[in-house]
Amino acid sequence: MKLKANIATSENGFIFNPATGDSFTSNAIAAEILGYMKSGGSEEEIKKKILENYDVEPNQFERDWDDYMLQLKEANLLDL
Amino acid sequence: MKQKYERPTIRKMNTGLMNKFGTRTDFDPVETIDGVQVKSLVAEYGSPVFVLSEKQIRRNYQAAVRSFKTRYPKVQFAWSYKTNYLNAVCRVFHQEGSWAEVVSGFEYHKALGNGVAGNQIIFNGPDKKEADLTLAVENHSLIHIDHYDELYLLIDICKRINKTAKVAIRVNFDTGVYPIWDRFGFNYENGQAWAAINKIITAENLELVGLHCHIGTFMLSTAAYSVAATKLCDLAMRCKMELQNPVQYLDLGGGFPSTNTLKGAYLPGVDTVPSVEDFAEAITNTILNFGFAADELPLLILESGRVLIDDAGYLVGSVLANKRLSDGRRATILDFGINILFTSNWYDHKISVAKEAGQYTEETVLFGPLCMNIDVVRESITLPLLERGDQVVVHKVGAYNMTQWMQFINMRPAVVLIDMQGKSHQIRKPETLAYLEMMEEIPEYLK
Numbered sequence A: 001m002k003l004k005a006n007i008a009t010s011e012n013g014f015i016f017n018p019a020t021g022d023s024f025t026s027n028a029i030a031a032e033i034l035g036y037m038k039s040g041g042s043e044e045e046i047k048k049k050i051l052e053n054y055d056v057e058p059n060q061f062e063r064d065w066d067d068y069m070l071q072l073k074e075a076n077l078l079d080l
Numbered sequence B: 001m002k003q004k005y006e007r008p009t010i011r012k013m014n015t016g017l018m019n020k021f022g023t024r025t026d027f028d029p030v031e032t033i034d035g036v037q038v039k040s041l042v043a044e045y046g047s048p049v050f051v052l053s054e055k056q057i058r059r060n061y062q063a064a065v066r067s068f069k070t071r072y073p074k075v076q077f078a079w080s081y082k083t084n085y086l087n088a089v090c091r092v093f094h095q096e097g098s099w100a101e102v103v104s105g106f107e108y109h110k111a112l113g114n115g116v117a118g119n120q121i122i123f124n125g126p127d128k129k130e131a132d133l134t135l136a137v138e139n140h141s142l143i144h145i146d147h148y149d150e151l152y153l154l155i156d157i158c159k160r161i162n163k164t165a166k167v168a169i170r171v172n173f174d175t176g177v178y179p180i181w182d183r184f185g186f187n188y189e190n191g192q193a194w195a196a197i198n199k200i201i202t203a204e205n206l207e208l209v210g211l212h213c214h215i216g217t218f219m220l221s222t223a224a225y226s227v228a229a230t231k232l233c234d235l236a237m238r239c240k241m242e243l244q245n246p247v248q249y250l251d252l253g254g255g256f257p258s259t260n261t262l263k264g265a266y267l268p269g270v271d272t273v274p275s276v277e278d279f280a281e282a283i284t285n286t287i288l289n290f291g292f293a294a295d296e297l298p299l300l301i302l303e304s305g306r307v308l309i310d311d312a313g314y315l316v317g318s319v320l321a322n323k324r325l326s327d328g329r330r331a332t333i334l335d336f337g338i339n340i341l342f343t344s345n346w347y348d349h350k351i352s353v354a355k356e357a358g359q360y361t362e363e364t365v366l367f368g369p370l371c372m373n374i375d376v377v378r379e380s381i382t383l384p385l386l387e388r389g390d391q392v393v394v395h396k397v398g399a400y401n402m403t404q405w406m407q408f409i410n411m412r413p414a415v416v417l418i419d420m421q422g423k424s425h426q427i428r429k430p431e432t433l434a435y436l437e438m439m440e441e442i443p444e445y446l447k
């Protein structure tokens, strides 16, 4: 669950992968999670933070987390 | 106060030059499916082998339901059996709360066998046998009438067994997408649908409970669904106002595309097809704004097939040989072809290597194992160098392949389901010679 080292992100959710030239937009929570990932937060820590701050059931978020990781993987942004 | 939640998502922006020949991601190896090693799947179940992810099926289903239920109060999905009617697959959908949508007698019996209540089976299609219809009436199933001959047959059956059938009609119309699928059901524009509705209302033993359409498959236009919903709503409103027979449901059929890439498309499907959310928005907006009283909103039924299962299916196969064609092109022969990958007729399926490969890639044609010229899996694909025995993984093959596959030259392979815990289960055995010959008979004089 590590973001590739060279991925650039901005606070307003813009993502750029200099290796491929691909760019992406993300919603606020996606950008927030990316931020945590970039600063080296573990999966557990990040999930805990989101659950504390957002109105979401743990089960629901668990599913969405998996889905999000899939998106990042499909987008070639993860260090596998 | 906690913040309002929205699920995290990213969207690719298309800038600069488009690249038809794939990005680096296409070459990333797929070594595991839902945590199970591709190598071990082949070792256990043989090659080729279809692999289905239960996790992804449930995820797709729940996401689709959520897209509609967050916009509309009454929603019901009915699993389109023909898309993939392996019992294990159907049961996953039924566990999630899906009804069954069937189009033949044997599909109908399969749904019963899978424990679906009679009144939660939707019976579609132009070919319903008399015995099947009779059973469907007795079980209070929802019978969607396709043509007048069926309408009259049904009236006869109901009279004979002195039972009332719950029916809907299938309606076809111009939605702005051509060709119109007007061979199914009754036409809206020429008044045929309205005439059929009137006939049903006056028939003693038929109860008109719904209206149905299925405007096409792999539909790329959400606007077409707005048009379809408008026309169904119009009929429903007239049923209520003019015939005092409000219908209980509108069934918008299936047709939402998966994220496969259609042959000849310039951009990959992932970047271009509308999402279920987009379709849900178009359909529910139309119905909500049509003018039904809040307590009279019809139940909205969806019969989605491919969008719910395509990306949960993989086909793992092996390289049989490499060749160089007369014109210098590279060719790779695989142990699967159009015999079991029917959808390679429609899609440029994404195909990955199953183990880490070098940086170097090449363009190749992928052929299947049949002795036929048309057995082409991909006309041109760029892949890392493949060698005999290497495995490849074809993506998004869950819809229609495990029902339209043919037993030609080769037998059909095993199908495996990976459960929520990452354990694999064989849900269909590989066919055997004994299985193939089971139905054959040899006349006495040839023995």
Ligand SMILES: Cc1ncc(COP(=O)(O)O)c(C=O)c1O
Pocket: B080, B083, B101, B124, B125, B214, B216, B217, B218, B253, B254, B255, B256, B303, B304, B305, B306, B307, B399
């Ligand atoms: C009546 C009906 N409903 C639903 C479907 C499922 O369609 P799709 O897989 O495009 O969602 C079909 C497929 O042909 C169909 O004929």
